[in-house]
Amino acid sequence: MCAASKPEERLTRAKIESILTSFTPADWQRAISMAAHFCGGVTGWKAEDLLQETLTKLLAGERIWRPGLHPLVVLKTAMYGIAFNARRHNKRSPVDENVVLDPFEAEGEENTPVARGKVTVTPEDVALGKEQMTQLYAVIAGNEDLELLVMAWADGIRGADAREMLGWDAKKYDAARNRLLRQLAKLDPERRS
Amino acid sequence: MMITPKNEFKTFIDTLVDELIEMSDQQVLEGLNPAAVQAEGLRLLNVAKAEAGRSRLAAAKAGYAASKKRPALAAVEVSVEEARRFLAEARNDERFTLAARNLGELSDDEVLDLYRKLKALQSSQDGVEK
Numbered sequence: 001m002c003a004a005s006k007p008e009e010r011l012t013r014a015k016i017e018s019i020l021t022s023f024t025p026a027d028w029q030r031a032i033s034m035a036a037h038f039c040g041g042v043t044g045w046k047a048e049d050l051l052q053e054t055l056t057k058l059l060a061g062e063r064i065w066r067p068g069l070h071p072l073v074v075l076k077t078a079m080y081g082i083a084f085n086a087r088r089h090n091k092r093s094p095v096d097e098n099v100v101l102d103p104f105e106a107e108g109e110e111n112t113p114v115a116r117g118k119v120t121v122t123p124e125d126v127a128l129g130k131e132q133m134t135q136l137y138a139v140i141a142g143n144e145d146l147e148l149l150v151m152a153w154a155d156g157i158r159g160a161d162a163r164e165m166l167g168w169d170a171k172k173y174d175a176a177r178n179r180l181l182r183q184l185a186k187l188d189p190e191r192r193s
Numbered sequence: 194m195m196i197t198p199k200n201e202f203k204t205f206i207d208t209l210v211d212e213l214i215e216m217s218d219q220q221v222l223e224g225l226n227p228a229a230v231q232a233e234g235l236r237l238l239n240v241a242k243a244e245a246g247r248s249r250l251a252a253a254k255a256g257y258a259a260s261k262k263r264p265a266l267a268a269v270e271v272s273v274e275e276a277r278r279f280l281a282e283a284r285n286d287e288r289f290t291l292a293a294r295n296l297g298e299l300s301d302d303e304v305l306d307l308y309r310k311l312k313a314l315q316s317s318q319d320g321v322e323k
Contacts, residue, residue: 150205157211
């Protein structure tokens with residue numbers, strides 16, 4: 001016998017507002033850290049833009065907040081969809097928005113825009129996620145510990161399992177994780193130094 | 194057997210979020226001003242609330258505008274006799290010939306149902322012809 005399908009369960013706008021209003025500073029920072037990583041490759045978006053768009057869509061009911069989930073997991077799922085849609089939009093546009101044009105850096109009398117950064121030359125069949133990882137590896141290039149940590153996380157190995165696999169103690173693991181989070185923030189174009 | 198390519202990025206993000214959840218607040222906020230971080234978060238939330246409100250209002254307006262365009266189906270309360278008379282006349286209208294045949298075999302409910310459908314069709318055609 002088939003079970004009758006349940007009506008779609010979602011939190012009300014009031015409940016969502018209540019959860020978000022009670023976010024601690026650390027919760028907001030966690031959300032921003034996550035957004036910064038999703039922003040890599042989404043031109044014109046900074047972490048705050050992505051987080052705000054995500055909150056808007058959740059509050060407007062355009063993205064569903066299912067009951068019983070950790071707020072960060074809900075934000076992650078929504079951000080994933082929004083960031084990837086934005087990235088796909090960039091890819092389809094005839095203008096490569098990944099080239100940053102800055103007329104104020106032009107030298108001489110002509111205000112010819114100068115391209116900063118590289119034109120993204122990515123074969124269309126390259127998975128967007130793979131591209132994102134490539135950017136991450138580029139940011140941490142040369143730092144062996146961080147590369148190992150990213151490889152472990154990308155394999156789904158974390159915490160005590162990752163420490164054991166890498167042969168690190170808790171102190172070294174925490175230090176590497178904190179360094180990695182700081183590096184992830186650099187994927188946000190606004191924070192690149 | 195098909196092999197599904199592994200989504201390294203998705204796995205990485207899942208792990209990152211698990212780590213962020215597990216980290217202590219102190220570790221997460223290391224080197225940052227907690228008050229400033231919270232103020233920024235609440236600012237984003239307030240902007241999002243205003244945007245979401247505008248979006249919902251726009252959707253409500255669009256829904257209202259669409260409902261105004263729909264033919265008024267409510268005003269079809271007629272007697273069975275009137276409905277049968279209308280359908281009998283409609284039998285000679287080439288637009289409704291097929292729908293109105295075998296009128297005598299229809300129950301009262303079927304007659305009223307058919308009347309409503311033909312009225313709705315008539316309204317929509319009148320709308321198109323305008």
